[in-house]
Amino acid sequence: MNSPLSIDVHAHILTEDMMARMRREAPDIGPTLGEVDAEGGVLKVGDIVQRPFPRGGWDLDRRFADLDIAGFDLQVLSNCPQTFLYDREAALTAALCEIQNEAIAELVRRHPARFRGIATLPMQDPARAADELRRAVTRLGLNGAQIGSHIEGRNLDDPALEPVWATADELGAFILIHPQKPAAGERSREFYLKNLIGNPLETTIAGASLVFSGVLERHPGLRICLVHGGGFLPFQLGRMVHGWKERPECRRFLKESPEASIRRLHFDTLTHFGPALRYLTDTFGADHVLLGSDYPFDMGTLEGVRQVRAAGLTADDEATILGGTASRWLGVGGEERKAVGA
Numbered sequence: 001m002n003s004p005l006s007i008d009v010h011a012h013i014l015t016e017d018m019m020a021r022m023r024r025e026a027p028d029i030g031p032t033l034g035e036v037d038a039e040g041g042v043l044k045v046g047d048i049v050q051r052p053f054p055r056g057g058w059d060l061d062r063r064f065a066d067l068d069i070a071g072f073d074l075q076v077l078s079n080c081p082q083t084f085l086y087d088r089e090a091a092l093t094a095a096l097c098e099i100q101n102e103a104i105a106e107l108v109r110r111h112p113a114r115f116r117g118i119a120t121l122p123m124q125d126p127a128r129a130a131d132e133l134r135r136a137v138t139r140l141g142l143n144g145a146q147i148g149s150h151i152e153g154r155n156l157d158d159p160a161l162e163p164v165w166a167t168a169d170e171l172g173a174f175i176l177i178h179p180q181k182p183a184a185g186e187r188s189r190e191f192y193l194k195n196l197i198g199n200p201l202e203t204t205i206a207g208a209s210l211v212f213s214g215v216l217e218r219h220p221g222l223r224i225c226l227v228h229g230g231g232f233l234p235f236q237l238g239r240m241v242h243g244w245k246e247r248p249e250c251r252r253f254l255k256e257s258p259e260a261s262i263r264r265l266h267f268d269t270l271t272h273f274g275p276a277l278r279y280l281t282d283t284f285g286a287d288h289v290l291l292g293s294d295y296p297f298d299m300g301t302l303e304g305v306r307q308v309r310a311a312g313l314t315a316d317d318e319a320t321i322l323g324g325t326a327s328r329w330l331g332v333g334g335e336e337r338k339a340v341g342a
Contacts, residue, residue, distance in 0.1 A: 005327060
């Protein structure tokens, strides 16, 4: 029996063509690439600077070579978080989202054996975001969306976001939640703590907000994946449950224990630590863990497949994590297997 495809669900892209289209739409904030060498460059999006921006972020030949090194059969493309742009006027962000979504859909059409794609949305305008999600899924053929961990300081429990959750639930869309503009920025400037601690903290706040606000209780069909192993949330399950029992604030919107909603979440494999990966699998089930690389950034890894296989899991759990669940969500079947020579 063939093993399932390995599917990386957490991977970012911003090609030079995408950058050029965005600059034409918004010359003042459109992405630019400078200081380019064989390994990467410096990406600027308005006043956001990403150093380094590895070459695989824009160079498809490098990306395909890296996919082969990693053993990733398929990769789910999403925008780079630097281009969320929730702080801009909604119509402008929406236009830039459309450019990226159409470009990602084009890449999927050109390389169906290697790519699937998810959209980016103008989340500062929830009605417009819901409409773009519907367009991305029903017209562009994308599989869902990547959204930031907050909307310029508004957590994901904001009631105004209900149209987005309702639409995602209706469409069966895959929603990847990614940190942006991490909390505690002033206190985490040194030692790269803004990423080492700040990003997982952002993911934790986003997930806990969805849990305690009742969003996941109201929409149990949501397919939500928290990146970076879910941040700190999965490892504080007991604390969340204890707080719900003891504190009225935790029960304000949540009818049942938060454990039920936390168990509706999914987590990527990007923990860089075998025992943490085993904890996620043992606690939440292999069907709630998805292979994720954070490609092409330096806190990601091309070792994900090998790390899953070295984690001491059962063969069935390995297969589920590497691509079993993702295949069902993305509608991946035998044609992709033939195309990649499996």
